[in-house]
Amino acid sequence: MTKTRKAVRRSMSHRRIITRSISRRSIRRRRISLFRARKKRISVVKCHSNPVISVIIPVMNERRTLQRVIREAGKVHPQSEIIVIANGCTDGSARLARRLGVHVYEYPEPLGHDVPRAVGARMAKGEVLLFIDGDMIVPAEDLRLFVRHILSGGDIALNSYSGPVHSRQTHPVVSAKHTLNMLLERPDLKGASLTAVPHALSRRAAEMLGADLLSNPPLALAQAVLKGIEVTPVHEVNAGRLNRSRRRAGQDDLLIPLLVGDHMEAIGLILENRGLRGGFSDLERIREKAR
Secondary structure: OOHHHHHHHHHHHHHHHHHHHHHHHHHHHHHHHHHHHHHHHOOOOOOOOOOOEEEEEEEOOOHHHHHHHHHHHOOOOOOEEEEEEEEOOOOOHHHHHHHOOOEEEEEOOOOOOOHHHHHHHHHOOOOEEEEOOOOOOOOHHHHHHHHHHHHOOOOEEEEOOOOOOOOOOOOHHHHHHHHHHHHOOOHHHOOOOOOOOOEEEEHHHHHHHOHHHHHOHHHHHHHHHHOOOOEEEEEOOOHHHHOOOOOOOOOOOOHHHHHHHHHHHHHHHHHHHHOOOOOOOOOOOOHHHHO
16 A cells, blocks of 8 residues: 555544544534523523412423413513422422422422312412413413403402313213302303312402312302302313323223312202202292102
8 A cells, every 4th residue: 555545544534533523522512502592491480579460380290381381370460479389299390390480389299189279379479369280381361361350350260161061971070060050050150160270369269268178179169159259250261172181091080089079069068058959949849748
C-alpha cells in the first residue's frame, strides 16, 4: 500500500471520528435543549394571598392531564388560589403540582370517592369554591360561567349535564339523579347533580352545608334544597365524555353501588324531613278500610 493511500485512509478515519464526535455533541445539545424547553413549558401558577376564587382539584395519579387542568384553572380569575388534594398518588402528580406553584395537600393513601372535595373545601379561603377534577381538562371559558353565577349572587351553580338519557338501558346513577331531583320537587334540575363537576358553591352555601357533607354530593344537594339554598343548573359540560374510566376490562364498576347508596342516603333525608311519602299526597285513600 502506497504512502498516499495510507494517508488518505488515515484522513478518512480521522474524519469519521470527528463526525461521530460532532454527532454525539449535537445529540447531547439537542437533549439539553429539549429538557430546558420542557422545563420552560411548565408555567407556574401564582396563588393569590387573598383569593376570591378557590379552585379545588382532587387528584389520584393524574400527572398526564394535571398540568393542562391547572393551566385552565389558573385563567379563571386573576384573584384565585388552586388547591390540589393529592391522595394515593404514585406517579409524581403531587410533585408536579408543587412545581406548578399551587397549594398541595398530600395523603399517601386514597381518601375515597368525593372525600378530597370535602378536604379541599375545608382548606379554601375564597368566596367562591369551584370544584373540578384532575383528569378532566375543562376550558377556562366554561369554568368562568360557574364562577360568574356565584359572583352575581347565586349559591350553587350546577353542571347541567344530565347523563346519557336516550340510551336503551338507563345507567343506574343517571336514574338515581333524576329520581332524587323529582323527590326534591326540582324536576327542572333533570339529572344535574353535585356529583358531576364542574360545579361551584358560594362561601355562604358551603358554610350552611358544612364541608364534611360535601363528601356525599347527593346528600349535600338534598340538604341544600331542603334548607332553601338557591340551586341553579348553569352550563353543560359533558362530564361523561371527559371523565376517564378507572375500571379495567372485565371488572364491575364499584362506583355504581357507592353512588346509588349516596342517593339513597339523600332520599332518607327527604323522608325524615317530609314524612314517609316525601311530602307527596296520598289523595283520598282511606287506608284503614284495607286493614
